[in-house]
Amino acid sequence: MGISRPALGLYLTATYPSVRHFIEALNGVRGLVDFLEIGIPTGNPKYDGPVIRVTHHGAELKGLEAVKVVDDYGRYSRVPVLMGYVADYVDSLNEAASVARSVNAVSILFPDLIFDYPELIDRYVEVMVSNGLRPSFFISSKTPYKLVKRLSEYNPLFIYLGLYAATGIKLPIYVEQNVATIRGIVGDTFLVVGFAVNNPDMVKSLIKAGADGVVVGTAFIQRMSNLESALSLLKWLRGGLP
Numbered sequence: 001m002g003i004s005r006p007a008l009g010l011y012l013t014a015t016y017p018s019v020r021h022f023i024e025a026l027n028g029v030r031g032l033v034d035f036l037e038i039g040i041p042t043g044n045p046k047y048d049g050p051v052i053r054v055t056h057h058g059a060e061l062k063g064l065e066a067v068k069v070v071d072d073y074g075r076y077s078r079v080p081v082l083m084g085y086v087a088d089y090v091d092s093l094n095e096a097a098s099v100a101r102s103v104n105a106v107s108i109l110f111p112d113l114i115f116d117y118p119e120l121i122d123r124y125v126e127v128m129v130s131n132g133l134r135p136s137f138f139i140s141s142k143t144p145y146k147l148v149k150r151l152s153e154y155n156p157l158f159i160y161l162g163l164y165a166a167t168g169i170k171l172p173i174y175v176e177q178n179v180a181t182i183r184g185i186v187g188d189t190f191l192v193v194g195f196a197v198n199n200p201d202m203v204k205s206l207i208k209a210g211a212d213g214v215v216v217g218t219a220f221i222q223r224m225s226n227l228e229s230a231l232s233l234l235k236w237l238r239g240g241l242p
Helices: 019-028 050-058 063-067 093-102 118-130 145-152 175-186 200-209 227-238
Strands: 007-013 035-039 080-083 107-109 137-140 159-162 191-194 213-216
Touching (some): 007 227, 035 050, 093 107, 137 145, 145 175, 159 175, 200 213
Parallel strands (some): 035 080, 137 159, 159 191
């Protein structure tokens, strides 16, 4: 399964702030987003910003048990991708892949894979493919271009470019140029961008620069106490898609 172009994606940490609220959010965003990233709660979300770190620590369930509620409480059909830290699954990649498949996910994205465990890249791809999933890769603007090109040759579901140093934290960086550069390297590979996306003009600018999909996370999570407000944000952001 692929993702339609252009696309709006949403990140949610599984079972935050509770199982009930998480499932309500999943049901509420139907038709508003084109794909989902479902975070696997971890004790050390070191590449996430302060808002999303709180969701990891505040999730009602932890680890893969949190993800399983997607199956227990109803599947979400709009291309779910699990997002976790490979540090938690170095010795249990097959278990993680099995859970992903059981909840109808199509990939597991590990943001620490390229930076902290590059020696596991081939093993990760092997496990994804052998379990009927597709690999996905997280990179930054500082990832060597030769490596970015290599990743694009694994036929990934997508390559995710982090626009800033951490989720939800916007810095004075000309991100559009970074997007255009990576677009030129990865060819037709689906290119997702995210971190601090919070208005339709930014969505429009990133798609124009070469992104195929844009992910929102922090801005939605900050509004989750009022789900209607959070859903209105997604409707507003969709206005930036061509």
